Amino acid sequence: MYSLYDSLLAQHPRQLTSVECAPSTIVQLHRYFEEVVLENSLNALVVESIPPAEEHQREATRLNQLVEVADRVFLFIDSGDTLSQQLATKNAAGSAPSIIEHPPEAVKERFVVIADARFSALLASISGESDHSASAGDLVVWTFEPDVVYSALEYLMARVTAQHPSHSASFARAVQLSMPKATSLQLTLGVTTKLARLLQEQAEREIAVNRIATAIRDSLELECLLMTAANELGRALNAKSCAVRVEGELVGATKTSHYFRAEPIVSNEEKAQLYANVDLVRAFVAKSRKSWISDGDDMIDNKACAKAAVPLINEGRFVGLILIESDDASKVWGENELLLLHTVSEQLTVAVKQADMFAQMQLQALTDPLTGCYNRRSFEMQLEQNMQLATRMRQPMSLIMIDIDNFKHINDRTGHFTGDVALQIVADTLRGELRAVDTAARFGGDEFAIILPQANIRGAQVVAERLQKRLASTQMPGYGLITASFGVASFPQHASSRDLLVLAADRALYESKHAGRNRISLAVNEAPGLVPHTDSQVETLEIVQ
Numbered sequence: 001m002y003s004l005y006d007s008l009l010a011q012h013p014r015q016l017t018s019v020e021c022a023p024s025t026i027v028q029l030h031r032y033f034e035e036v037v038l039e040n041s042l043n044a045l046v047v048e049s050i051p052p053a054e055e056h057q058r059e060a061t062r063l064n065q066l067v068e069v070a071d072r073v074f075l076f077i078d079s080g081d082t083l084s085q086q087l088a089t090k091n092a093a094g095s096a097p098s099i100i101e102h103p104p105e106a107v108k109e110r111f112v113v114i115a116d117a118r119f120s121a122l123l124a125s126i127s128g129e130s131d132h133s134a135s136a137g138d139l140v141v142w143t144f145e146p147d148v149v150y151s152a153l154e155y156l157m158a159r160v161t162a163q164h165p166s167h168s169a170s171f172a173r174a175v176q177l178s179m180p181k182a183t184s185l186q187l188t189l190g191v192t193t194k195l196a197r198l199l200q201e202q203a204e205r206e207i208a209v210n211r212i213a214t215a216i217r218d219s220l221e222l223e224c225l226l227m228t229a230a231n232e233l234g235r236a237l238n239a240k241s242c243a244v245r246v247e248g249e250l251v252g253a254t255k256t257s258h259y260f261r262a263e264p265i266v267s268n269e270e271k272a273q274l275y276a277n278v279d280l281v282r283a284f285v286a287k288s289r290k291s292w293i294s295d296g297d298d299m300i301d302n303k304a305c306a307k308a309a310v311p312l313i314n315e316g317r318f319v320g321l322i323l324i325e326s327d328d329a330s331k332v333w334g335e336n337e338l339l340l341l342h343t344v345s346e347q348l349t350v351a352v353k354q355a356d357m358f359a360q361m362q363l364q365a366l367t368d369p370l371t372g373c374y375n376r377r378s379f380e381m382q383l384e385q386n387m388q389l390a391t392r393m394r395q396p397m398s399l400i401m402i403d404i405d406n407f408k409h410i411n412d413r414t415g416h417f418t419g420d421v422a423l424q425i426v427a428d429t430l431r432g433e434l435r436a437v438d439t440a441a442r443f444g445g446d447e448f449a450i451i452l453p454q455a456n457i458r459g460a461q462v463v464a465e466r467l468q469k470r471l472a473s474t475q476m477p478g479y480g481l482i483t484a485s486f487g488v489a490s491f492p493q494h495a496s497s498r499d500l501l502v503l504a505a506d507r508a509l510y511e512s513k514h515a516g517r518n519r520i521s522l523a524v525n526e527a528p529g530l531v532p533h534t535d536s537q538v539e540t541l542e543i544v545q
Helices: 004-011 023-040 056-069 082-086 146-163 165-177 185-218 222-236 268-288 335-366 376-393 407-414 416-433 457-472 498-514
Strands: 019-021 045-050 072-078 098-102 109-115 120-126 138-143 241-248 252-260 292-294 306-314 317-326 397-404 439-444 447-453 484-491 519-523 538-542
Touching (some): 004 109, 004 120, 004 138, 004 146, 019 023, 023 056, 023 120, 072 165, 098 165, 109 146, 146 165, 185 335, 222 241, 335 376, 376 397, 376 439, 376 447, 397 407, 397 416, 407 416, 416 439, 447 457, 457 519, 498 519
Parallel strands (some): 072 098
Antiparallel strands (some): 120 138, 241 252, 241 317, 306 317, 397 447
């Protein structure tokens, strides 16, 4: 179907200039045109196309207000849209709006035409998703020139006559009674000023979205991303405050960042109140998965305020929210503002998912997939860090090397699957017996290593004895009891460096295996270096079963 937008550009190519705008901006442009009628009580002819809306209550309230003021209102509404059922208002003359239904598959266009003796205006747009444009935004034209407005009315009159003959007589009569004449400069200037300000706000919001997208692309640090999002949203929407929260399995601990226009002179009470509001709103958006909006004329906690919140949803799961607060008592959230919140919420949801994937990749790079313990590479990194800390703090640190006894026999007798189970049992035993600050790693094959910060040789011996007893009493299905050999060394008593400490513990482990397995051997050499290995350098402790 040939659109009003196309028709106007074909007839008035010199008078009209097409501009690309976000759909939410075009919605707000329509509102500004309508406000001229409402604020000045114009008995005008108003013709609008109304695309399907998610929020019918707001749309119906706005249109009913327009019907009460305007003389004649014609609304093109998609057939099947229930919005027409909520338009029950009549104007002072007793006239109700004329509903002209058009098929949902009609070209994606939107327009508003206003004709009055003092004011004439039109705005027509077409979706960027149509064949007319390859752009992401919609293309729009607007003008206040009476001759262009009359061309639009002529086109619409022809369309109504051809497609909706039952409305043709009333529409033609309305056009005759509302012939556009000279437009009031005052009215035109007022709406033009609003349009300029709206386009500037759109540019600022696009900049905010781009900055957030850049932060997501350049960094995987969630705290940094949340702070950027809160600051950009707060400034773009001229908000009193803004909070961004993420939570759930993907991020572990709950993380919240905030923005205050009055920073840094914000009291702890104000911050606490903002976080309390986040908790209150979360209860709704986490359950409903929908936006929560409170305009300035709503009363919350006996205070006139305006708040809006949108959830962050990842694959159907609630992972956080954005809460924006305005101190403008008359604030009514515009669709373009809500669209900005939804756009940022989608960006943050992607960021949360990316951060989780990055964390999983890091975990996979540092852990052994079979046992869940640290791998050899991460063990060496952790040992170096603990060694540096122990040196700086002048504290001891111990290392235990563990080797499963007769592991080859387990594989040969029962198969490699049972061997894998044995490795997992040992890993679970280590995690169950160690402190949070201790590090268990799969050193290689059937060998494990344990780093014990702030533990001297006797403390490490106690840990080794506990582990040895726990393993020796563990029954493995399909095989029997598991035993292991242990080698224990301590810094700075037995070694002065990371490599020497590993060598000392490994020699002690060798001694346990050489002496008959299922034993604990302690390195006895003194730092700073190790001399060639002899039996006198290792103290072997046999645990009597």
